[in-house]
Amino acid sequence: MNKDQDESPQEPQKDLVASSTVNTTNISAESKNSSAKSTSGFTSQKQLLALAKQFVLDGALLPEDKQMPLEERVVRRERLSRLRQQQNLESIVKKSLAYCPNASNSAKADPDWFSRFTHLAEDVSNNTMQDLWAKILAGEITHPGSFSLKSLTVFKSMSITDAKLLAKVCSLAVKDTSKKNMRILSGAYKTPGLLSFFSKNTQSKVNLNQCGISYTELLSLADNHLIFLQEAESNELQKGEQVVFNYNGQNLTLTAKANQCGLRFYKFTPIGSELALLISDNPDEDLVSLLKSSLHAHFSVS
Structure with a gap:
């Protein structure tokens, strides 16, 4: 058995970053909302086809005479991917403003941390997970050093199910x-x-x-x-x-x-x-x- 010696990082003011427990909601992007509705009740095959179309990966499924040239498909997929990432980040930043206190703050945010944050959060489109990323951003801006880059990397790999489990175990801690x-x-x-x-x-x-x-x-x-x-x-x-x-x-x-x-x-x-x-x-x-x-x-x- 290990003795109780390790210490975790200093805790920021809880009222700035504490939130409601995790709950499932709709996807933020309207395109994804409509896609989720259109695939509801569909077979696995139809859901896969819908996702392939949404992410511009259905080119090879069309007849050859109707296929867009491969290079053009690559450009189109990259463009839509970047648009989706931009929309995700803007949504997270907008949400985070609601968690930032409207008071003077002498602490200076780290631009390098923010840059890394954007790379890790840009593919988060689920509304619930965006809320959590927004609280991370607000907590770090208010109290620099609250969330390490290592924690962000771990959080990126977590699913909604993992987040719910964390919420459940926190209720026992x-x-x-x-x-x-x-x-x-x-x-x-x-x-x-x-x-x-x-x-x-x-x-x-x-x-x-x-x-x-x-x-x-x-x-x-x-x-x-x-x-x-x-x-x-x-x-x-x-x-x-x-x-x-x-x-x-x-x-x-x-x-x-x-x-x-x-x-x-x-x-x-x-x-x-x-x-x-x-x-x-x-x-x-x-x-x-x-x-x-x-x-x-x-x-x-x-």
């Missing part, structure tokens, strides 16, 4: 009082002494499945570099000692019931902690009850 480290409590332990070496009550486990998080989803989060899959351990606490966490804006206090008790948890990576800033506080009401029942042998939870 706690932070320390400095709000720098995020973690998902997974159990507790008591270091056995000579008299309790063979006791069966030295460990307790939090069944995260009861809150909708399976081990497969934890693997997915780890694959996206959002959490460390290996559980970490806190320092051992003596009887009566307390550890206080911030749980989605609320205090969560755990008090040790015996000597040499500690907690186990999955830690968010620095990238995961940064991207978690995009998700608003949305506590899972069942988590506190689950922690009370799961950890009662070692900790009282309030």
Whole structure:
């Protein structure tokens, strides 16, 4: 087990970048909207043909006497691709203005970061994902250094499903009082002494499945570099000692019931902690009850 030593980057003011949780909406571009409607209920073959036409990749499907010359098809596809990317970026910039505070800001935005941002975000056409990219942009402009380029690269590879999973796991995450480290409590332990070496009550486990998080989803989060899959351990606490966490804006206090008790948890990576800033506080009401029942042998939870 790894001890709790790593720290994630400093958190910007939450009210500037915190957002509503992810929800599915329509594609922003009108052309894509009509395309989605036209393919609804179609066979896979017809949907593929519609996408090929939309992205100018249907040239070889036409009779030879009706085909546009290959070079012209390349030019047309490149032109439409650049138009789509321009539309995507303009939409993200427009959305981000709503998340930027209308107040003086002495921090200077990094043009190199912004340039890299545009390259990573230019192909994002889904409205929900555009909203998240807009919040990243607003958070970085307001507090430079909030989102690293490494985090942007990871976020680019994430799907809407991945974003929803991040939102779900954030509803279970706690932070320390400095709000720098995020973690998902997974159990507790008591270091056995000579008299309790063979006791069966030295460990307790939090069944995260009861809150909708399976081990497969934890693997997915780890694959996206959002959490460390290996559980970490806190320092051992003596009887009566307390550890206080911030749980989605609320205090969560755990008090040790015996000597040499500690907690186990999955830690968010620095990238995961940064991207978690995009998700608003949305506590899972069942988590506190689950922690009370799961950890009662070692900790009282309030």
